[in-house]
Amino acid sequence: MSDSPFVLNQVGPVMEITLSKGKANAISAKNSRKLNRVWETFRDDPEMRFAILTAKEKNFFLQGGI
Numbered sequence: 001m002s003d004s005p006f007v008l009n010q011v012g013p014v015m016e017i018t019l020s021k022g023k024a025n026a027i028s029a030k031n032s033r034k035l036n037r038v039w040e041t042f043r044d045d046p047e048m049r050f051a052i053l054t055a056k057e058k059n060f061f062l063q064g065g066i
Contacts, residue, residue, distance in 0.1 A: 005031040006018055008038065010048075012047075014051075015048055015050070016051075017054070019053070
């Protein structure tokens with residue numbers, strides 16, 4: 001999906017999720033729901049053991065704060 005705010009890379013039992021939504025890797029409510037589906041996919045796959053959340057840029061912003 002070309003408009004995805006993140007890039008997924010799976011190697012064996014490892015899923016790497018890279019935030020790639022431009023400056024500050026802003027996570028809107030819509031993108032938060034998309035990311036939640038990624039976490040559900042990870043959770044429901046018995047082969048997955050590790051998840052790494054990283055970003056292309058050094059900053060991130062989450063709507064509503066952490």
